[in-house]
Amino acid sequence: xxxxxxxxPPTPQTGGADSAExxxxxxxxxxxxxxxxxxxxxxxxxxxxxxxxLSVGAVVLGVIIWSAHRDEVAERNYLSRVMQTAAEWxxxxxxxxxxxIDASLQRLHDxxxxxxxxxxxxxxxxxxxxxxxxxxxSAGRIDAVAIETVHRDLDTQPGVSRPVVTTKLPPFAxxxxxxxxxxTSVSENVGAKPQTVHWNLRLxxxxxxxxLMISGLGSIR
Amino acid sequence: MRNVWRLLAFxxxxxxxxxxxxxxxxxxxxxxLWWVSGCSVLILLIVEGVGVNFWLLRRDSVSVGTDDxxxxxxxxxxxxxxxxxxxAVLTGYTHWTKSDRDFKKDSREVVQIATGMAESMASFTPxxxxxxxxxxxxxxxxxxxGAFKEQYKKSSAELAQHHVTAQADTLAAGxxxxxxxxxxxxxxxxxxxxxxxxxxxxxAPALRVTLTKRGSNWLVTDVLPIR
Numbered sequence: 001x002x003x004x005x006x007x008x009p010p011t012p013q014t015g016g017a018d019s020a021e022x023x024x025x026x027x028x029x030x031x032x033x034x035x036x037x038x039x040x041x042x043x044x045x046x047x048x049x050x051x052x053x054l055s056v057g058a059v060v061l062g063v064i065i066w067s068a069h070r071d072e073v074a075e076r077n078y079l080s081r082v083m084q085t086a087a088e089w090x091x092x093x094x095x096x097x098x099x100x101i102d103a104s105l106q107r108l109h110d111x112x113x114x115x116x117x118x119x120x121x122x123x124x125x126x127x128x129x130x131x132x133x134x135x136x137x138s139a140g141r142i143d144a145v146a147i148e149t150v151h152r153d154l155d156t157q158p159g160v161s162r163p164v165v166t167t168k169l170p171p172f173a174x175x176x177x178x179x180x181x182x183x184t185s186v187s188e189n190v191g192a193k194p195q196t197v198h199w200n201l202r203l204x205x206x207x208x209x210x211x212l213m214i215s216g217l218g219s220i221r
Numbered sequence: 222m223r224n225v226w227r228l229l230a231f232x233x234x235x236x237x238x239x240x241x242x243x244x245x246x247x248x249x250x251x252x253x254l255w256w257v258s259g260c261s262v263l264i265l266l267i268v269e270g271v272g273v274n275f276w277l278l279r280r281d282s283v284s285v286g287t288d289d290x291x292x293x294x295x296x297x298x299x300x301x302x303x304x305x306x307x308x309a310v311l312t313g314y315t316h317w318t319k320s321d322r323d324f325k326k327d328s329r330e331v332v333q334i335a336t337g338m339a340e341s342m343a344s345f346t347p348x349x350x351x352x353x354x355x356x357x358x359x360x361x362x363x364x365x366x367g368a369f370k371e372q373y374k375k376s377s378a379e380l381a382q383h384h385v386t387a388q389a390d391t392l393a394a395g396x397x398x399x400x401x402x403x404x405x406x407x408x409x410x411x412x413x414x415x416x417x418x419x420x421x422x423x424x425a426p427a428l429r430v431t432l433t434k435r436g437s438n439w440l441v442t443d444v445l446p447i448r
Binding site: 045047048052058069144147150179200202 | 235293295296306309313329394396406407409411427447
């Protein structure tokens with residue numbers, strides 16, 4: 001470094017400021033990328049200023065890239081949580097037995113929000129019937145869980161479709177995502193061959209104050 | 222006052238920005254071993270340089286930022302800082318922004334291909350028995366397409382004999398799992414089979430379509446019922 005040359009008097013900055021003032025001014029202004037008040041820009045000063053601007057631009061871009069990526073990661077984590085919530089809820093639903101039906105329904109009811117919560121009994125009526133019909137020890141298994149990205153409401157013929165609970169965004173919910181689940185439950189009757197029930201479910205998962213709740217339940221068929 | 226600005230910009234901010242940039246490259250690359258060693262060496266060099274600079278500042282009351290006789294050195298400091306920051310931004314762009322964009326694009330694309338594949342596979346028209354299977358085979362990886370066609374021909378022969386028409390439409394589809402080169406998509410179809418003289422039968426089969434990426438194209442490797 002050339003700073004340490006003995007020829008340069010080690011004057012304090014205030015002392016040497018008089019002689020160096022004009023040059024100092026122009027260069028400092030150029031270096032700091034501020035408009036100079038009529039000084040002379042040296043080539044080095046201009047180059048430094050340009051690189052300084054480039055650096056500032058890079059920092060800004062870096063912050064943008066970082067925050068965009070952070071949002072993206074948060075979104076993916078959120079969707080994983082949505083799928084997990086839906087899977088847990090469905091796990092309770094498809095493992096309902098005639099023995100634990102009341103406790104299971106209570107747990108399911110606690111995990112819902114909005115219209116589904118209000119009309120819970122009506123909404124789970126078909127599922128309840130299935131469970132009561134089975135009247136046996138059954139075990140359910142979730143085969144596939146996915147965020148539903150393609151959803152086509154094919155015009156179902158009247159009488160064929162099962163009543164689907166449609167919900168708007170419940171109060172206090174910030175967003176709702178649809179999850180599709182494919183599950184199977186196998187019931188084992190003593191002395192009879194095992195009975196298999198297939199479930200194609202669509203669950204709406206809403207974010208209520210950071211807590212994920214089920215706001216819609218329907219069968220895809 | 223100007224000297225304070227220069228001191229802040231060249232002796233404090235520039236090395237700090239360079240170190241931050243090196244660390245950001247590490248975070249973006251998720252600290253591979255080569256960068257852990259490279260980054261530590263570079264940071265050590267910067268810290269050493271800053272140390273010497275401040276030692277000389279104490280001795281001579283002049284630093285790299287305030288020395289009027291060394292504009293070249295100052296330019297070099299800014300240049301290194303700018304290079305480090307640009308490198309960090311470029312790595313961030315290629316590893317984060319681009320891969321996030323690819324992820325989104327891939328997610329859309331695989332669902333589209335998988336629904337198309339499932340629909341063609343489950344549809345059947347007796348008047349043109351091979352039309353839908355040819356469409357499906359075109360979406361498959363070449364080595365699987367042959368076996369798939371053979372298998373399909375056997376099952377469709379019976380359908381053709383009975384003049385069965387099958388029409389499949391997607392009810393719901395979503396990505397189960399996706400990586401840079403492989404994906405699995407769940408598709409729920411509604412299949413309406415019509416046999417002459419009988420009422421149409423409805424079914425809602427769930428299929429899992431697995432795909433793989435070859436070059437820039439996603440190809441179907443397998444279609445299996447989920448149960």
